[in-house]
Amino acid sequence: MNTLQINTTERSPEIFFDFDNNNFIIKGESYPEDVKEFYGPPLTKLEDYLNDLEDADVRFTFEFIYFNSSTAKILMGLFELLDEVAERGNTVSVIWVYEEDDDNMEELGEEFGEDLEHATFIMQAQ
Amino acid sequence: MLAETMMNFRNQLQEQGIAFCYCGFMTEDLLLGIGNTIKRKLEHSEIDKKKSKSVFSIFVEQMQNVIRYSAERETQVDKAELSYGIVSVGESDGQVFVTCGNVIEANDVPRLKEGLDKIKSLDKKGLKALWKETLKGETPEGSKGAGVGFIDIARRAEGGIEFDFAEIDASRSFFTIKAFI
Numbered sequence: 001m002n003t004l005q006i007n008t009t010e011r012s013p014e015i016f017f018d019f020d021n022n023n024f025i026i027k028g029e030s031y032p033e034d035v036k037e038f039y040g041p042p043l044t045k046l047e048d049y050l051n052d053l054e055d056a057d058v059r060f061t062f063e064f065i066y067f068n069s070s071t072a073k074i075l076m077g078l079f080e081l082l083d084e085v086a087e088r089g090n091t092v093s094v095i096w097v098y099e100e101d102d103d104n105m106e107e108l109g110e111e112f113g114e115d116l117e118h119a120t121f122i123m124q125a126q
Numbered sequence: 127m128l129a130e131t132m133m134n135f136r137n138q139l140q141e142q143g144i145a146f147c148y149c150g151f152m153t154e155d156l157l158l159g160i161g162n163t164i165k166r167k168l169e170h171s172e173i174d175k176k177k178s179k180s181v182f183s184i185f186v187e188q189m190q191n192v193i194r195y196s197a198e199r200e201t202q203v204d205k206a207e208l209s210y211g212i213v214s215v216g217e218s219d220g221q222v223f224v225t226c227g228n229v230i231e232a233n234d235v236p237r238l239k240e241g242l243d244k245i246k247s248l249d250k251k252g253l254k255a256l257w258k259e260t261l262k263g264e265t266p267e268g269s270k271g272a273g274v275g276f277i278d279i280a281r282r283a284e285g286g287i288e289f290d291f292a293e294i295d296a297s298r299s300f301f302t303i304k305a306f307i
Contacts (some may be wrong), residue, residue, distance in 0.1 A: 011306055033154040068190065069187055069274040070275075072261055072275075080262075102176075
């Protein structure tokens with residue numbers, strides 16, 4: 001099985017990339033000491049993989065409780081990457097999961113999602 | 127005498143509505159510890175969830191700023207860096223505030239002032255546009271974060287932000303930012 005898993009810590013999210021099923025999840029809190037150090041290796045692997053992908057069905061789920069501004073920058077890049085993957089003909093669903101009463105996380109999701117032109121964006125309260 | 131001195135110091139802080147204040151060397155470990163304490167305190171306060179999250183978020187952005195940019199810093203034997211600064215959280219006139227301060231190089235004052243003046247002049251919509259533009263742009267030179275921290279603070283500070291500089295000497299100034307939530 002080709003997967004990449006990083007367990008959650010107090011200040012960094014769980015990352016679960018299931019390359020065999022094109023199912024990707026980032027979940028938790030994100031204000032690591034160094035965002036580039038934390039996100040760099042998994043996202044480089046993801047980018048390399050997605051750049052070669054054709055005719056695939058990709059599902060990417062974001063489920064954040066909190067993230068800082070440095071993480072927001074990483075997320076913006078990731079959204080742009082996912083939209084490019086969709087533009088090349090893949091079917092990409094981006095799912096933004098937020099706590100029902102978390103207006104701020106809902107708003108942030110809308111703000112990230114509104115720039116997607118090719119990927120399908122789904123907001124999901126829970 | 128000793129107790130009186132400390133009590134007066136504490137009273138001074140309390141008079142300004144300060145519930146929490148830390149002054150000294152800061153590390154990311156400390157940020158995590160204090161952040162968790164603030165989170166716990168907010169969970170049991172009367173402040174609503176959205177406001178609590180904003181307070182926590184602004185606190186993280188401000189403290190990471192001090193850690194990354196304070197000009198008053200020491201490099202330890204193991205290359206670890208310790209930054210000196212002050213951070214406080216309090217409440218006055220029904221508004222929660224988060225304030226931090228640190229020494230910066232005098233050279234950095236104009237750039238910082240220009241950036242913050244711009245942020246302060248923008249409304250909600252303008253802040254969102256600048257936030258997006260900054261997230262999509264290249265990380266500014268010399269920035270260890272995304273260069274988006276102050277915009278994030280302003281977006282969450284519903285009562286606005288204030289900032290100020292106090293000259294220490296020809297080469298250094300003291301910088302403070304206060305966000306009202």
